[in-house]
Amino acid sequence: MAGTLSIVGVGPGDPELITLRAARLIGSASVVAYFCREKHPSQARTIAQAHIGPDTEELRLVYPFTTEVSVGDPAYHQNMTAFYDQSAQRLAAALASGRNVTLLCEGDPFLYGSAMYVFDRLHKQWNTQVVPGIMAMNGCWSQAQAPMTHGDDVLCVLPATLPEAKLASWLERADAAVIMKIGRNMPHVRQAISQSGRMDDALYVERGTQGGQVITPLAEREGAAPYFSLVLLPGRKRVR
């Protein structure tokens, strides 16, 4: 009997924000897998640590690179395709041997998650289940005490990797917005927010729900931003 692949969201960082189902599937897995950078701990594993049993096998899926090669470089796609093929093969080998595998994913697996690329490669052939997780954005807006959408507000989720003009154009149209993947994109995110006239409303959240959390108006934040940061633009706040 082949094993089951469980792709589980582990939430935005606070270990208490993991679902009961995710905790159970981590605790009962023969193999726990996670994506990580070479010589770095996996954020998802750190969140899930308390639920990983002492005899559980761990499968580290180590990215060949993260931000060192730009997404526009053809080498990026070539290498990442090979990496996801190889990761899927390693997971499939464990499943074929009858072991249940739980793949950890920070936040929710289906929102900008690497797990989606192995899901695409495996779910038709192997018994697969997906467990939702609390996303970074709702962890962050709860911590910031920022109600986001009221009435018929439209929420727009934007990757900061978009060019400045596209970001500004979406921001002009959306009532509420979340900008993710800030990191080195901070300068043009700032420009796009200013250009759309929304700097006064923008909130910056770094490491939301985690130790070292920072929440501040974006206008008061200077300098670079780490990878685990996002910007919230709450909706129009219509009074009912």
Ligand SMILES: C[S@@+](CC[C@H](N)C(=O)[O-])C[C@H]1O[C@@H](n2cnc3c(N)ncnc32)[C@H](O)[C@@H]1O
């Ligand atoms: C590849 S996406 C993964 C999103 C994740 N699957 C989710 O459901 O939120 C990574 C981005 O999520 C955001 N992020 C993740 N955890 C965060 C946290 N604790 N605080 C702030 N932003 C976070 C950052 O914008 C980061 O660049």
